[in-house]
Amino acid sequence: GPAFGADIELAKKSHIQKILSRGELRVGFESGYMPFEMTNKKGDFIGFDIDFAKRMAKAMGVKFVPVNTSYDGIIPALVTDKFDIIMSGMTITQERNLKVTFADPYIVVGQTILLNNKHAGTVKSYKDLNDPKYTLTSRMGTTGEQSIKRMIPKATYKGFESEAEAGLEVINGKADALVYDLPFIGILYASQGQGRTVFLDKPFTYEPLAWAINPGDPDFLNFLNNFLSQSKGDGFYEKVYNKWILS
Numbered sequence: 656g657p658a659f660g661a662d663i664e665l666a667k668k669s670h671i672q673k674i675l676s677r678g679e680l681r682v683g684f685e686s687g688y689m690p691f692e693m694t695n696k697k698g699d700f701i702g703f704d705i706d707f708a709k710r711m712a713k714a715m716g717v718k719f720v721p722v723n724t725s726y727d728g729i730i731p732a733l734v735t736d737k738f739d740i741i742m743s744g745m746t747i748t749q750e751r752n753l754k755v756t757f758a759d760p761y762i763v764v765g766q767t768i769l770l771n772n773k774h775a776g777t778v779k780s781y782k783d784l785n786d787p788k789y790t791l792t793s794r795m796g797t798t799g800e801q802s803i804k805r806m807i808p809k810a811t812y813k814g815f816e817s818e819a820e821a822g823l824e825v826i827n828g829k830a831d832a833l834v835y836d837l838p839f840i841g842i843l844y845a846s847q848g849q850g851r852t853v854f855l856d857k858p859f860t861y862e863p864l865a866w867a868i869n870p871g872d873p874d875f876l877n878f879l880n881n882f883l884s885q886s887k888g889d890g891f892y893e894k895v896y897n898k899w900i901l902s
């Protein structure tokens with residue numbers, strides 16, 4: 656009957672079919688968000704999300720095609736089919752969830768603060784920064800920016816096109832504090848921040864990170880969640896976690 660026919664059509668309409676027939680998994684991300692997606696000296700993309708993206712392509716029997724794209728336009732780019740999936744350290748927010756479908760979270764992070772040394776001891780939490788005399792930086796279009804606007808609204812905000820620039824501004828003393836995801840600031844502090852900054856490393860937001868796809872595709876979502884649980888069960892997750900997050 657028509658109901659049965661409709662079911663078959665639905666299964667065929669999964670975006671998975673397009674990925675398989677194209678022979679490519681096109682993965683959208685913005686490189687520069689350590690340790691999830693970065694570019695090494697050779698120009699290759701590396702990181703936690705990238706290792707998962709490569710494994711996913713392999714599991715599908717297709718080629719991994721990285722698509723490096725600006726973070727503030729990443730959701731519109733997914734919606735207009737510039738790539739098949741966002742694997743870019745994206746925090747699940749209710750606002751974003753109205754536009755995209757998220758797989759189960761693969762890690763939980765939160766906002767932390769990299770503070771210029773001149774405020775060591777006087778600024779102890781984000782609440783102490785809620786004053787126009789403080790200039791705070793973050794990367795535009797991120798939850799770092801959102802949390803400044805919502806939770807530290809009186810501070811002066813300066814948004815940047817990359818998290819690296821936003822961090823350097825604070826390290827160089829041109830701004831007072833960077834507000835950003837914990838893993839990123841942890842690496843930045845260890846590599847360039849010591850002696851010049853203080854890392855306030857207690858997260859003040861709750862941010863599950865997840866891969867995102869276009870809505871209305873239960874088969875693709877099912878694939879992603881089972882891929883993630885398989886990767887947790889067979890040791891791959893732990894291997895990649897130890898390689899990028901713990902070290």
Ligand code: ARG
Nearest residue numbers: 685688743744745746797798
């Ligand atoms: N978790 C933050 C957010 O979702 C920052 C992610 C930035 N990711 C990137 N690849 N640049 O807004």
